[in-house]
Each structure stands twice: as structure tokens, then as C-alpha cells.
Amino acid sequence: MVFRSIINFFRRKQSKIEIKKEVNLSRVVKEKESLEKPVEETIKEVKERKRIETEGRAEEKRKEVLDEEREKIEEEIVEEIQTIEKEEIKEEIDKEILKKKELGKKKIKIHKDKKEIPRVIALANQKGGVGKSTTAINMSASMAKLGKKVILIDIDPQANTTSGVGINKYNVNRTIYDAMIERADINELIQETNIDGLFIVPSNIHLAGAEVELVNMMMREQRLKKIIEPIRDKYDFIIIDCPPALSVLTINALVAADEVLIPIQCEYYALEGLGQLLRTIELVKNNLNSNLEISGFVMTMYDSRTKLSGQVVDEVRRYFGEKVYKTIIPRNVRVSEAPSYGLPVILYDPDCKGAIAYINFTKEVINYGEKRTWKGT
Ligand SMILES: Nc1ncnc2c1ncn2[C@@H]1O[C@H](COP(=O)(O)OP(=O)(O)OP(=O)(O)O)[C@@H](O)[C@H]1O
Ligand SMILES: [Mg+2]
Helix, strand or coil: CCHHHHHHHHHHCCCCHHHHHHHHHHHHHHHHHHHHHHHHHHHHHHHHHHHHHHHHHHHHHHHHHHHHHHHHHHHHHHHHHHHHHHHHHHHHHHHHHHHHHHHHHCCCCCHHHCCCCEEEEEEECCCCCCCCCHHHHHHHHHHHCCCEEEEECCCCCHHHHHHHCCCCCCCCCHHHHHHCCCCCCCCCCCEECCCCCCCCCCCCCCCHHHHHHHHHCCHHHHHHHHHHHHHHHHCEEEEEECCCCHHHHHHHHHHHEEEEEEECCCCCCCCCCCCHHHHHHHHHHEEECCCCCEEEEEEEEECCCCCHHHHHHHHHHHHHHECCCCCCCCHHHHHHHHHHCCCHHHHCCCHHHHHHHHHHHHHHHHHHHHHHHHHCC
């Protein structure tokens, strides 16, 4: 019994110990668990923080990259816009330039259209040796040099203009005379000269006979006008050199012309005979050619060494004012030498004073016509 009780006692003890052990064990486990949990959590937290940090940094990095990319893209866009703008501006400029060019072309075209109304200019003064032929040759040559298409019509039987552009007047078979007496068409008479753009209908001594032959012809004053009709549109300028007389040939020139240009030599009797010339021009204007106008007076053979030349210019300017061309042609030995070489002075000696004066004078003549043709448009 005792033994049983002892055994029971030990059994109880043992079970108590067991229970205690178990309790302890579970406590240890619990403690261990409680110990392990925060570590895991901490690790987890740390990991989480790290993750967040890493993600944050990655996010930042991503943002940075994105920002950089955006900046880059923005820069590219700006660049592109600038290029487009530049191109657009360039296009605009190109368009403007084109427009201006077109306008210029139009202007030139209008100008050309206007200029294509050819100007027929007669050089007249019944006084001999005042510079009609010299002016006709050098003005025509200068016009050609300035790009105009010019034809000279020599209606002086002396034919100084014909020889002045290099044509042997003793060798020409057909002249303006043939057209005057209706024996030839003007197109068959036109000759080229050694100056580009300058043509001539020559003359020779036979023309002297025309004065007589024309007497019995119908509308004899209108002959030259009729003759040049078919070629009017082919030239910018038709220049007619008249003989030193108020003859039927000169009247023909005044009827055919739109303008008359009067050379006046800078010498003592400069104005003598001018009254008669002006009256003749007035008569032609009133009866035969209402278009005719005096385009101007050109002072020739001006000698700067003499007082007289200056006085003559002043006198002529007092009478005719603005109608006197500003450019004065000086007396120049090169001008008088040139015809014997069959050359205009602007080719014979382009740098001499005479050549320079003729070029400047020609520009004035061309501009005068431009002012005239542009009036009222
Ligand atoms: N500026 C000048 N300088 C020097 N000599 C000139 C000048 N102009 C013309 N001459 C000379 O004067 C002379 C007369 O000139 P030109 O033949 O041109 O006059 P013209 O009026 O045509 O004469 P015509 O009435 O006889 O036809 C010519 O010998 C010419 O060489
Ligand atoms: Mg002459």
C-alpha cells in the first residue's frame, strides 16, 4: 500500500515534472516563437524598407531617366520646331523672293511691253555739221550696248551714218532709196553691223534722186512711215538720220517719227535757223503727225577751253530749259577719228571722254522715253 502510495507519489511527481517540462517546453517554444517573430518581422520590415527604398530609388532613377528623356525629347521637339520654323521661314523667304522675282519679271515685262512700243527717233537740224550723224551712230551703238535692239535708217544721200558703222557706201547695191521708190521691201535692205544688236538700212548718193522722183508720188511725205511699218515691232529703237535740209526726206522722217532729237553745236551761230526747224516741226505735227514731239536738244562739240561753249549752252538752256539734255557731248578728237575706222567711238575708244558722254547721253534718252511711256499708268 505504502509502496503503491510511493509509486503513485512518484507517478504524480513524474507527471507533474512532465507537465512542468511540457509547460516549460511550450514556454520555450513560445519564447522562441516570440523571439523569432520580431526578427522575421524586422527582417521583413527591413526587407520591405529596403524594397521601398530600392523601389523609391528606382522610381527616382526612373523619374530621372524619364525627365532626361523628356528633356531630350523636348529639346528634339524644340529643335524640330526650330528647323520647321526655319524651313517655314526659309520657305516664306523663298516665296517672298519668288514673288519679288515674279513681280520684277512682271515689271520688266510691263517695262518690256512698254518698251516694245518701239520709239522712232529722228535726228534733225537743217544746219550742216552739227553732229546729227555722229549722234545717230553713237547713240544707236550705245543703245545696242545697253541691250536694246536698234535699227539705224540713213536717209542722208551723204551716207555718213552708213560708213560710220563700217559699211562701204560705194559698195552697197540697195539702199533706202529702193524702198522710197517702191522698188524693194525694207526687210531686203536691212544689214547687220559689227555691233551686236545694231542694224542699218544704208543710204548712198542715189537717194539724192528720190527728192525729184517723190514729187509725183501720192502721199510722198508718208513714204518712210509706210516703209518702216512692217518692222516697227521688231526693234526697241528706230533711229533716223536726216540730211542737212528741210527737204522732202526730212519731212518723211518727221512724219515717220514719234520724237525728234535736235543736236546743237556749241558755236556762235548755234540758234540760227532753229526757228525755221521748230516751225517745220509744228507744221508736221499739226498736219501730218500729231504724235510728234521734240524729245530734246543735245549740245555737241562742247569745248571747255573756250568761254563761248559755256555761253552757248546757257543761251540754249534759257530758251529750251528742261528740254536740253543734261549730258553735253565734248569736242573730242577720238570722236572725229572713229568714223574713218568704221566704228562708233564707244567701240573705237570706250574710255575716251566722247564715248563716256555718249553712253550717259543715251541713258538719258532711254530714261526720257521710260518716263514718257510710264506716264498715266
Ligand atoms: N564730239 C565731237 N568731237 C569732235 N568732232 C566731232 C564731234 N561730233 C562731230 N564731230 C565731227 O564733226 C563733223 C560733223 O559731224 P556730223 O557729220 O556728225 O554732223 P552732221 O550734222 O551729221 O553733218 P551733216 O549735216 O553734213 O550731215 C564730223 O567730221 C565729225 O567727225
Ligand atoms: Mg550727217
